[in-house]
Amino acid sequence: MTEFFANILAPLLEAIYGGIRAIMTADTGVLSAYALAVIVTTIIFKLLLLPLTIKQMNSMKEMNKIQPELKKIQERYKNDKEKLNMETMKLYQEHKVNPMGGCLPLLIQFPIIIGFYRMLQQPAQYLFNDSSFVFEEINKSFFWVKDIGFSANHVFESGAYAGMTNGIVIMGYAIPVLAVIAAALTFVQSKTMNTGAQASGQAAQTQKMMTYMMPLMILMIGISLPAGLALYWVMSSLVTIVQNYFIYKPVRKSKGEI
Numbered sequence: 001m002t003e004f005f006a007n008i009l010a011p012l013l014e015a016i017y018g019g020i021r022a023i024m025t026a027d028t029g030v031l032s033a034y035a036l037a038v039i040v041t042t043i044i045f046k047l048l049l050l051p052l053t054i055k056q057m058n059s060m061k062e063m064n065k066i067q068p069e070l071k072k073i074q075e076r077y078k079n080d081k082e083k084l085n086m087e088t089m090k091l092y093q094e095h096k097v098n099p100m101g102g103c104l105p106l107l108i109q110f111p112i113i114i115g116f117y118r119m120l121q122q123p124a125q126y127l128f129n130d131s132s133f134v135f136e137e138i139n140k141s142f143f144w145v146k147d148i149g150f151s152a153n154h155v156f157e158s159g160a161y162a163g164m165t166n167g168i169v170i171m172g173y174a175i176p177v178l179a180v181i182a183a184a185l186t187f188v189q190s191k192t193m194n195t196g197a198q199a200s201g202q203a204a205q206t207q208k209m210m211t212y213m214m215p216l217m218i219l220m221i222g223i224s225l226p227a228g229l230a231l232y233w234v235m236s237s238l239v240t241i242v243q244n245y246f247i248y249k250p251v252r253k254s255k256g257e258i
Contacts, residue, residue: 006126120225148226176230179219186218190211192240
């Protein structure tokens, strides 16, 4: 399964890399054509996911509308959990609302993450097999990260970076800056999806998971896996934050928040 997604992503990333490399007069700086290709690929996928994001917005709007009715049901059947669940599901069905709809775009991203991970884990197997580029020799830096194919605490054993850590080192410790930024932006992203409605039940649990659990999970992924995955998530979150600002702006405006 992981190879399937990696084989889909590799030709696109390779084509974008080739286009960027053709434009750049030199690829020896701290921002490599390879890192830029990962960034552009991420943006393309976010644009492809935009219809799902809009669907998510519509689901959130409907959740806002039914909050008064949902609270009445909770008050009426607070001592009958089975009846409460039945009436709640009936309300969701009547208004065609999926309380888990907010997670859909996120869940769809996981196959993309898996594909990126596999491709970055074994890049020579998937990238530049039929081109003049030798993957091991191309620049894969991103500012303080010397090679986004390795995790932040990776220490190079040979080559130009022999003995060097793949990131910022403070007092002898490798600081996974990209992972921290990715986690922080995940938290901000969840806040930009908050339209001001007080969710309850399963919806409240979903919001809590999105707000607090996801940043921690992204931090752990960013620390232990290739830095290119953290770069992907940083760019994905930035695009989502911008999208959410414009998508949820009418909802916030109707509530007098802007």
